[in-house]
Amino acid sequence: MGNFTAKNSRHDPAEIEPASNRRRTSSNTKHMYNSCTMCLCSFGIQEERIPLECINSKCARLYCSQCVKFVQMHNGTTKRFRCMYCLLEYPLQKIPEENQTLIKQLWNSMSIKYGIRYTSHLLNKQLTENNMIDLWCDIECRRRHLINLISTLERFSRWAQIHQITNDTHIMAEKLLDIATRMKENPTENMHRCQSEYKEVISMSDQNNNQESNEIGSCYIRTCEHLLGDISDTEFYRAFTNTHAKMIEWNSALASSDQFQPQVADLFTAIETDLEEQWVNHRHGIVRAKIGIIGYTCVGKSTILNRLLGIEDLANEISSPVRSIKSTYYQLQFDRKEPLKSPNNLLKTTAVTLVDIQGHDKDVPTVDNQITPGNYLDEIRKADCDIYVLVFDEKLRYEQHGWITYIEETLKRQCILVRSKIDIDFLAKYRERSGLFYGSSTVAERNYHTSAILEQLRFDNQMESHRIYLTAADFMPASSDAETLLKTLSFDMKILIDELGHLACDARNRRIHSLAVRAIARVINVCFRRGYVLNVFNYKIGAGLAAIVPFGDQLPRYLARDHIRQAFGITKDFRQYLVQFRLSIDDGCLQTSTLENCVTATMMKTRGKNGSLGAAVGGAFMAGAPFSDDIIRVAAPTAVALTGGARIALTASTAVVGVVISAAVCAWSAVNSGKHIFSYVNRLCDDLILVSNPLVTALIDINSRKDDQAS
Numbered sequence: 289m290g291n292f293t294a295k296n297s298r299h300d301p302a303e304i305e306p307a308s309n310r311r312r313t314s315s316n317t318k319h320m321y322n323s324c325t326m327c328l329c330s331f332g333i334q335e336e337r338i339p340l341e342c343i344n345s346k347c348a349r350l351y352c353s354q355c356v357k358f359v360q361m362h363n364g365t366t367k368r369f370r371c372m373y374c375l376l377e378y379p380l381q382k383i384p385e386e387n388q389t390l391i392k393q394l395w396n397s398m399s400i401k402y403g404i405r406y407t408s409h410l411l412n413k414q415l416t417e418n419n420m421i422d423l424w425c426d427i428e429c430r431r432r433h434l435i436n437l438i439s440t441l442e443r444f445s446r447w448a449q450i451h452q453i454t455n456d457t458h459i460m461a462e463k464l465l466d467i468a469t470r471m472k473e474n475p476t477e478n479m480h481r482c483q484s485e486y487k488e489v490i491s492m493s494d495q496n497n498n499q500e501s502n503e504i505g506s507c508y509i510r511t512c513e514h515l516l517g518d519i520s521d522t523e524f525y526r527a528f529t530n531t532h533a534k535m536i537e538w539n540s541a542l543a544s545s546d547q548f549q550p551q552v553a554d555l556f557t558a559i560e561t562d563l564e565e566q567w568v569n570h571r572h573g574i575v576r577a578k579i580g581i582i583g584y585t586c587v588g589k590s591t592i593l594n595r596l597l598g599i600e601d602l603a604n605e606i607s608s609p610v611r612s613i614k615s616t617y618y619q620l621q622f623d624r625k626e627p628l629k630s631p632n633n634l635l636k637t638t639a640v641t642l643v644d645i646q647g648h649d650k651d652v653p654t655v656d657n658q659i660t661p662g663n664y665l666d667e668i669r670k671a672d673c674d675i676y677v678l679v680f681d682e683k684l685r686y687e688q689h690g691w692i693t694y695i696e697e698t699l700k701r702q703c704i705l706v707r708s709k710i711d712i713d714f715l716a717k718y719r720e721r722s723g724l725f726y727g728s729s730t731v732a733e734r735n736y737h738t739s740a741i742l743e744q745l746r747f748d749n750q751m752e753s754h755r756i757y758l759t760a761a762d763f764m765p766a767s768s769d770a771e772t773l774l775k776t777l778s779f780d781m782k783i784l785i786d787e788l789g790h791l792a793c794d795a796r797n798r799r800i801h802s803l804a805v806r807a808i809a810r811v812i813n814v815c816f817r818r819g820y821v822l823n824v825f826n827y828k829i830g831a832g833l834a835a836i837v838p839f840g841d842q843l844p845r846y847l848a849r850d851h852i853r854q855a856f857g858i859t860k861d862f863r864q865y866l867v868q869f870r871l872s873i874d875d876g877c878l879q880t881s882t883l884e885n886c887v888t889a890t891m892m893k894t895r896g897k898n899g900s901l902g903a904a905v906g907g908a909f910m911a912g913a914p915f916s917d918d919i920i921r922v923a924a925p926t927a928v929a930l931t932g933g934a935r936i937a938l939t940a941s942t943a944v945v946g947v948v949i950s951a952a953v954c955a956w957s958a959v960n961s962g963k964h965i966f967s968y969v970n971r972l973c974d975d976l977i978l979v980s981n982p983l984v985t986a987l988i989d990i991n992s993r994k995d996d997q998a999s
């Protein structure tokens with residue numbers, strides 16, 4: 289195996305250097321890509337996302353194991369696997385082989401993502417009674433994370449089948465609870481036994497497995513990644529039922545017919561129906577606006593979270609996030625029972641999910657504001673929220689201004705600033721001004737000072753660019769004075785909730801948009817891109833392939849542009865369908881001329897801070913994005929500039945809930961794509977995904993306007 293290139297970051301083995309530079313790298317350098325050649329999904333450690341490499345060492349293109357399995361299924365026992373890139377026909381029963389280097393890298397990035405280093409540290413050291421609490425917290429933390437993932441999955445799959453994985457996860461969570469409980473009940477119990485039991489529960493002990501998956505935490509990582517994948521799949525199935533049904537139908541048709549069945553018009557009709565249903569009452573809660581709570585640890589994030597969740601009395605809430613003992617390794621999600629109301633129109637409500645994003649330690653700075661796995665900006669990005677609420681209890685630090693900029697400029701999301709623990713400041717000022725304790729002063733005295741103090745507090749906590757909401761922890765007031773104060777004064781909590789109710793509606797629309805584009809991208813990648821290749825290999829080429837010149841200009845009939853357009857169903861009717869929406873697309877993005885006349889090309893312009901719906905897809909390009917949490921990568925001028933002209937792949941993957949958009953270069957960027965036999969299929973698929981972006985925007989506009997009129 290040749291040298292391994294990882295230009296961008298230590299953790300990202302993806303080859304992302306510009307195509308123009310590629311020629312200059314030495315010939316024994318091996319290029320690797322972070323997405324599947326066939327379906328463009330990104331690789332992962334889950335069984336179906338393992339990277340497999342073409343056995344032709346000159347080719348070495350990577351496939352995800354799901355694609356290979358899919359091809360095998362359709363090939364049966366008699367047909368051979370053929371690489372869609374180098375066209376090599378494999379010996380019977382042989383398939384691409386696991387790429388161990390990449391798998392190792394994937395495991396490395398996973399153990400960073402899930403904080404395994406810290407756990408290993410706890411497991412390997414001699415614990416005293418004093419620091420056993422750390423181990424207990426670690427166990428409890430992982431248990432909560434598992435429970436939270438299960439409940440997220442169960443929310444989506446209430447009507448669908450529950451997987452084996454939920455049972456396995458419950459068992460793991462129960463074992464963790466058992467260890468934690470015993471530790472608490474009997475602190476003098478043999479600590480070593482707890483350590484080894486904990487290690488056993490979260491790690492796999494299968495001797496047949498490769499080395500990586502036997503390491504500490506491997507079982508926990510696998511379980512979490514599996515759950516995340518299932519959550520993402522179920523969300524797709526639940527939120528885009530018709531589109532999902534089409535995908536299933538077309539995938540199974542691929543095996544039984546030499547007719548290529550997927551039709552773009554059917555896909556867009558399905559997505560249109562699915563989008564309409566997002567505004568039907570009983571389906572409203574499926575896609576929710578996500579509000580993320582960020583900030584340093586111990587600044588009162590949990591209190592804000594509970595308040596925003598609408599929890600009135602903590603004693604009755606078992607699932608309340610405030611009980612978390614410390615930051616988690618991954619975000620915890622909580623659905624708000626009641627939808628948020630828009631202050632201008634109380635009939636207009638939005639279902640929201642609140643996300644507790646791992647508290648960031650004040651003492652650990654975000655290194656150079658770089659996006660590397662495991663740092664706070666990365667946590668913020670992965671949480672993939674539509675609105676972020678930054679909670680702080682003193683002056684904003686320099687680093688935190690960086691978070692705000694990152695959220696607003698890079699992620700193109702809104703950032704709301706919340707100053708917590710304001711009651712403490714209020715009471716100090718009160719005492720200063722009046723010389724009295726709040727609790728022991730009269731109503732008249734209180735009234736006399738209150739407005740002046742509030743004014744002073746507003747002055748102390750102001751920022752030119754943002755409104756700062758003043759809040760106080762009214763669940764567990766810090767003193768009896770605070771308790772008295774908070775009975776009459778709730779500061780800005782109500783207007784904060786109103787503001788979120790106001791923003792949530794647009795935020796949900798943006799989320800629906802991202803999910804819809806992702807759904808379309810997935811169907812196009814799986815059914816059209818992969819499907820057509822498979823169809824050609826299975827029915828059109830047969831033994832005749834050897835006769836065609838792989839990279840020549842003379843393509844067989846079924847690879848001619850006309851034929852492909854016809855097969856996809858890009859007809860006059862379909863073009864007219866697109867024209868009616870008056871879609872516009874950034875100039876120079878389309879890679880074929882097929883859809884040119886259906887859309888208006890607009891000159892690139894810098895998008896405003898809060899952007900339109902489209903900005904949700906346009907923004908947030910990160911070439912160094914770690915594996916398995918990128919969902920959609922979209923060709924756009926920004927991204928092209930970023931990689932010096934290399935072609936950006938439009939891909940969709942299924943790694944996490946929600947949508948984060950990032951750019952990556954797939955294997956196809958390395959070839960002069962015009963000369964490959966499947967080049968047109970690929971470029972056309974890219975264009976279809978690209979056009980679906982403004983189309984979904986238009987459809988959402990229509991539906992939400994209808995909804996406005998109705999309410």
Ligand SMILES: [Zn+2]
Binds near residue numbers: 326327351352353
């Ligand atoms: Zn694939």
Ligand SMILES: [Zn+2]
Binds near residue numbers: 347375
């Ligand atoms: Zn190959």
Ligand SMILES: [Zn+2]
Binds near residue numbers: 451453514518
């Ligand atoms: Zn599953």
